[in-house]
Amino acid sequence: MTGLAERLADLASGAMLHNARVTGLSRHSPEFIRVELSAEAFRKATWVPGAKLQFRPRRGSMNLRTYTPVSWDAARGVTELIAYTHGDGPAAQWLGQAAEGQTCEVFGPRRSIDLRDATGPVLFVGDESSVALACALRTVNRDVSHVFEARDPAGLVDVLAQLGIAERVAVVATAADRAELLRQARDDAMQAPYTLVVTGDAATVHAVRRDTRGWERKPRQVKGKAYWAEGRTGLD
């Protein structure tokens, strides 16, 4: 970006974004980081479990990165995110170096997946980027079977256990054909009418949606959203 374009991006962001401060930081593993953010604007916000919050990891650019609040305390103006920091994208870099007291600019919360009507049994399918959504779901529903794909299945099992997600959890290794993930999801599909929530890799979300058409026990509703896609950056 040119200097002028960078200044324009900063000006536009200043009008659009709110300032937030990192007030807590902990690691569940080298890649999973929990961040507590506080902002005056959070006191006035209405949080819907499953909503998204975006932040601007680099000044001089309008590029935002998207995360899922796991809780929202409007009285204190505090929310928490759980981020999987992979690679060296702007968000991964920012989160990898974040420290308490640091400020950032945020946009939201805004509507994404609305978990409020995910009542009754839920089949939750996701990956590392979906862990925060699984936590948000626990604030409204405990009748959930989880199927995750992960690059490091044992590592993810450990992180999920730290977050209290230890029962009805299957974690399979990420694989190009997704055969094991699809088999596990199909096996875990409930007899009773259930909601399917599927997020994470765009290709997986697509594959799971397509596969359900052949399932004997089909979901009564599907809440699906791609959280990232191979070769693309900053999906919203």
Ligand SMILES: Cc1cc2nc3c(=O)[nH]c(=O)nc-3n(C[C@H](O)[C@H](O)[C@H](O)COP(=O)(O)OP(=O)(O)OC[C@H]3O[C@@H](n4cnc5c(N)ncnc54)[C@H](O)[C@@H]3O)c2cc1C
């Ligand atoms: C509505 C919504 C909610 C989300 N909530 C969360 C959340 O709570 N926690 C969370 O960790 N993520 C979440 N994500 C995903 C997160 O926004 C992306 O992973 C984002 O791309 C990270 O930004 P980055 O700057 O690190 O990498 P980018 O610059 O965006 O991407 C760099 C490279 O990494 C690849 N990549 C991106 N994400 C992944 C991944 N998860 N695994 C493997 N490769 C990847 C891209 O394809 C690209 O090649 C959410 C996304 C959406 C759309």
